[in-house]
Amino acid sequence: MSQTATPTTAAKEPRQRSVRVVMVGLMIAMLLAMLDNMIVGTAMPTIVGELGGLDHLAWVVTAYTLATAASTPIWGKLGDMYGRKGIFLTSIVLFLVGSALSGMSQSMDQLISFRAIQGLGAGGLMVGVMAIIGELIPPRERGKYQGLIAGVMAIAMIGGPLVGGSITDNWGWRWSFYINLPVGAVALTMVTIVLHLPKKRTESRIDYLGAALLTVAITSLVLLTTWGGTQYAWGSGQIIGLLVLGLAALGAFVYAETRAAEPVLPLRIFRNANFSLISLIGFLVGFTMFGAMTFLPLYQQTVQGASATNSGLLLLPMLLSMMAVSMVAGRVTSSTGRYKIFPIIGGGLITVGLYLLSTMDAHTSRFTSGLFMAVLGAGMGFIMQITMLIAQNSVQMRDIGVGSSSATLFRTIGGSFGVSLFGALFTHRIQETMSSSAGASGAAAMKAGAQLSPATIAKMPASLKDAYFHAVANGTHTVFLWGAVVSVIGFAAAWFLVETPLRGAGPKPATADEAAPAPEPLVADAI
Structure with a gap:
């Protein structure tokens, strides 16, 4: 007996193919934003050698990071107000313009300015990808795509230094930026042709005051954590001034948002307990994850004797574990609609993984450290994308952009705080150990800073x-x-999450009146 596809199945198949093609374009766009800093970091010594400006070197990264963090919530709100496709395409174009200008830079000052333009576009890329996925794919089905997002992160972290070194050695440092142009053009073309979302129009005015105050608050806090303990002492006037400015701007922002007709970050979303809890968990995950990613390569290169390239490859146990677990968690979430258990397991594994890593000493083998990293990676896999899923499921569809951008922002700010505070602890501990174990010679060796180059270490007695x-x-x-210790807070917070049903959960048996397929609201004329 021959079988024919039901109308519902026939209607779904082309849409599923369209979604898969869109996802390829979105993943390419996200890869651009995540890969850029990894590639450029490898090229920085060559850039400084040609352009000079060693004293401004940190600003090449800081300008990009600041622009990305400050623009993230604004991009999310613009997408909610004016339609996600047009805003997302704008962010891609802005990123590519910044890439082209960065490649043409003739001085360090120009490069810093153009990197800020790149960062503005990168903020829209990351938020746009998450928000479009949130609008295009119901939360119940979204777990299937979590492995792709985790895979992009793993590719960026592993492939960035390798690609950056190869490009710089063979084509020159300017191609570290120019390489974004053909890749970005592919993403731009695919999203333009294939992505179909409803058009949006709004008569509301942009909340310029709220956007300005939020930008000042984010900039102050990021600079505080970037400069604190490195460029300026924690008790210096500059750091205290940034703290006061940041807190004052944050207070003024909260007041302004209560009076704005269309706030850039609606405070109502924080009335949802799940959203507030998952924002806290995201902050803490960023805090611990970026700290681990910063200091693991340093340990591997210094203590275990790995090269810069090999230290990236040695992170494979953590990254592959994260990707595999994320895919499994996503599939289970899609098939069962259950997700609360994953932040709990993830928080517990992150705590255990970090504790195991804390037991490493000067004689720990690469195999043992790899096992410890795999535990940490599994914890990240359970929690990384689930935090975004819960954040998006906790807000109304009209706020999906600000919900996505807020989740991204809290993770970014958490990472900034984590790297800075962990860096201060790391430096203090090294200086203390060197002074106690090597006396005056140890203290003298550390005058130039806590991290010494491999060449300097090789010349030591x-x-x-x-x-x-x-x-x-x-x-x-x-x-x-x-x-x-910090991750225990996130583990405890996960127990208080309420497992509300995911939108789009569970297909129901069709009744006679429901046999005809309902119109798909997300497939409309392209913007």
Whole structure:
């Protein structure tokens, strides 16, 4: 007996193919934003050698990070107000313009300015991808695509340094930026042709005051955590001034949002307990994750003797574990509609993984550290994309953009705080260990800073070198132990989440009146 497809199945098949094609374009766009800093970081020594401006080197990264963080909530709100497709395409174009200008830079000042333009576009890329997925795919089905997002992150972290080094050595540092143009053009073309979302029009005015105050608050806090303990002492006037400015701008922003007709970050979304809890969990995950990603390569290169390239490859146990677990968690969420257990398991595994990493010393083998990283990666896999899923499911569809941008922003700010505070702990611990174990010679070796280059370490006397290896191991012990303590808060918060049904959950048996397929609201004329 021959079988024919039901109308519902026939209607779904072309849409599913369209979604898959759109997802390819979205993943390429997200890869652009995540990969850029990894590639450029490898090229920075060559860039400084040609353009000079070593004293402004940090600003090449800081300008990009600041622009990305400050623009994230604004991009999300613009998408909610004026339609996601047009705003997303604008962010891609802005990112590509910034890439082209960065590649043509003739001075360090120009490069810093153009990197800020790139960062503005990158903020829209990351939020746009998450918000479009949130609008295009119901939460019940969204778990299937979590592995793709985790895979993009793993590719960026592993492939970035490799690609950046290869491009710089063979084509020159300017191609570290120019390489974005053909890749971005592919994403731009695919999204333009295939993505179909409803048109939106609004008569509301943009909340310029709220956007300005939020930008000042975010900029102040990011600069505080970037400069604190490195460029300026924590008790210096500059750092205290940034703290006061940030808190004042944040207070003024909250007041302004209560009076704005169309607030850039509606405070009503925080009345949802799940959204507030998942924002806290996202902040803490960013806090611990970026700290781990910063100090693990340092431990591997210094204590375990890995090269810069190999240290990236040595992160594979963590990244592959994260990707595999994320795919499994996504499939289970899609098939069962249950998700609360994953932040709980993830929070517990992150705590255990960080504690295990804190036990590493100067003699820990790469195999053992790889096992510890796999535990941490599994915890991240359970929680990384689930936090975005819960955040999006906790807000109304009209707020899906600000919900996505807020979740991204809290994770970004958490990462900024984590790297800064862990860095201060790391530096203090190394200096303390070197002074106690190597006396005056150890203290003298650390005058230039806590991290010494491989070439400098190779020239050290054997006793001083051994003391430095133990100092780095002690520093990472302190960082990961405190990371485990902080992650306990996220683990505890996960227990208070309420497992509300995911939108689009569970297909129902069709009745006679429901046999005809309902019109698909998300497939409309392209913007």
